[in-house]
Amino acid sequence: MTNIAIIGTGRMAQGLGAGWVRAGHRVVFGSRNPAEKSGLVSEIGNGASVTLPAAAVAWADVVVLAIPFAQVKTFAREHAPQLAGKLVVDISNPFDQLPDNRIAGAELTAAAIGDGARVVAAFKDNFWETLPTPEDPGGLPRDVHFAGDSDDDRQRVAQLVTDLGFRPVDCGPLKNARALDAMVPLLVELDQRLNNGQHSSSWKFLR
Ligand SMILES: NC(=O)c1ccc[n+]([C@@H]2O[C@H](COP(=O)([O-])OP(=O)(O)OC[C@H]3O[C@@H](n4cnc5c(N)ncnc54)[C@H](OP(=O)(O)O)[C@@H]3O)[C@@H](O)[C@H]2O)c1
Numbered sequence: 001m002t003n004i005a006i007i008g009t010g011r012m013a014q015g016l017g018a019g020w021v022r023a024g025h026r027v028v029f030g031s032r033n034p035a036e037k038s039g040l041v042s043e044i045g046n047g048a049s050v051t052l053p054a055a056a057v058a059w060a061d062v063v064v065l066a067i068p069f070a071q072v073k074t075f076a077r078e079h080a081p082q083l084a085g086k087l088v089v090d091i092s093n094p095f096d097q098l099p100d101n102r103i104a105g106a107e108l109t110a111a112a113i114g115d116g117a118r119v120v121a122a123f124k125d126n127f128w129e130t131l132p133t134p135e136d137p138g139g140l141p142r143d144v145h146f147a148g149d150s151d152d153d154r155q156r157v158a159q160l161v162t163d164l165g166f167r168p169v170d171c172g173p174l175k176n177a178r179a180l181d182a183m184v185p186l187l188v189e190l191d192q193r194l195n196n197g198q199h200s201s202s203w204k205f206l207r
Pocket of ligand 1: 007008009010011012013030031032033037065066067068069071091092093094123124125126127128129
C-alpha cells in the first residue's frame with residue numbers, strides 16, 4: 001500500500017485517485033479549497049481524503065502533480081524542501097508553453113525542486129476520459145508512457161500503472177519526456193481527425 005498525494009482535484013486527479021483507492025492505496029488530494037471538495041472524497045470512498053496541498057505532500061510517499069502546467073513550476077519551487085527525496089509524478093502537459101522539444105516540462109519541474117529531485121513524467125498522453133477503461137473495447141490494454149532518471153522510481157511507477165489496469169511502457173531517462181510532451185498534441189490532433197474528438201484514443205506500442 002502506498003501513500004499517494006494527488007495535487008489538484010480535477011479530472012485527472014479524480015480518475016487516478018479513484019483507480020488507486022480501488023487498488024488498495026491510500027490517496028490524499030491536495031486542494032486549494034479542501035472544504036469545498038468533501039463531495040469528491042465521499043464519491044471515491046474509504047481510502048481517500050482531501051487537505052491543503054502542503055499537508056498532502058508532507059504525508060505522502062508519492063506525489064502526483066495534477067495541476068495545470070503553468071502552475072507546476074511555482075508549486076515545485078514553493079514546496080521544494082518537502083518534495084526533495086520523494087517520488088514526484090508530473091502528469092502536466094506544457095503544449096505550446098515550451099519553445100520546442102529541447103527541454104521537457106518534467107525537466108523544468110525537477111530543476112525547480114533542485115537537489116534531491118526524483119521526478120517521473122507519466123500519464124501525459126492518456127486522456128482523462130480513458131482512465132475508467134484501461135482496456136479499449138477490443139480488450140487491448142492501453143499504454144502509459146513514463147520517463148525518469150531512477151530505475152527504482154520507474155519501477156515504482158510501473159507498479160502504480162499496473163495497479164490501475166494499464167500497461168506500463170518504460171521510456172527510460174527523464175530527457176525522453178521531451179518526446180512524451182510532443183506526443184500529446186499529436187494525439188489530440190489524431191483523435192480529432194480520426195476519432196471524432198471523442199478523447200477515447202490512446203497510443204499503443206507493439207513489439
Ligand atoms: N485532461 C486530460 O485528459 C489530461 C491528460 C493528461 C495530462 N493532463 C494534465 O493533467 C493536469 C490536470 O489536468 P485536468 O484535466 O485534470 O485539469 P482540471 O480538471 O482543470 O483540474 C486541475 C486542478 O488543478 C488544481 N489547481 C491548482 N492551481 C490551479 C490554478 N491556478 N488554476 C486551475 N486549477 C488549479 C485545481 O484543484 P483545486 O481547485 O482543488 O486546487 C483543479 O481541480 C494538467 O497539467 C494537464 O495538462 C490532462
